[in-house]
Amino acid sequence: MQELFVGKMNVNFAKEILSWRYEAPYDFYNNDLDTDSLNEMLENPYYSVLDSDGELIGFFCTGQSAQVPSGSMFGAYSEGRVDIGIGMNPGLTGKGYGYTFFSFILNHIQNENSLPIRLTVAKFNHRAIHLYEKLGFTKLMEFSNDSTEFIVMDK
Secondary structure (H helix, E strand, O other): OOOEEEEEOOHHHHHHHHHOOOOOOHHHHOOOOOHHHHHHHHHOOEEEEEEOOOOEEEEEEEHHHHOOHHHHHHOOOOOOOEEEEEEEOOOOOOOOOHHHHHHHHHHHHHHHOOOOEEEEEEOOOHHHHHHHHHOOOEEEEEEEOOOOEEEEEEO
16 A cells, blocks of 8 residues: 545545445445535545545544444543544455554544544444454443444544
8 A cells, every 4th residue: 555645525535435335244334425424524524545646545534423423322432532433445445454544544643632542333343343453442332223233442
């Protein structure tokens, strides 16, 4: 994987991300390209991750945008941590790029903030959980909404 860069989210990147399609079971992460989803990405702390050719590799978001809304009912999101959510171009997933991609994002966030980092992952996503554990994340708690079980982890 080439050198990576953080960029501002823009309409073109947001539309591309919202059009990404993951294969099952990761299709859970597919989004709709609609006005609400576009506004979510443009009006909140979402960032593009680009390679040296300016190609969109993935994205990350921080704060409330990275939280699963129902998690608050279970006390999953106490203060004093930076919540992060990530997404990688589906054409690059499962090819061993995750460690480099997520390490880059973690380094970027840790350079901007000294708080512990927290993330929420769907419990079925063993591939991501393995990556997060390799990078020093540990499980804080679990919760579920109507359709999915989640694990909250921090570093």
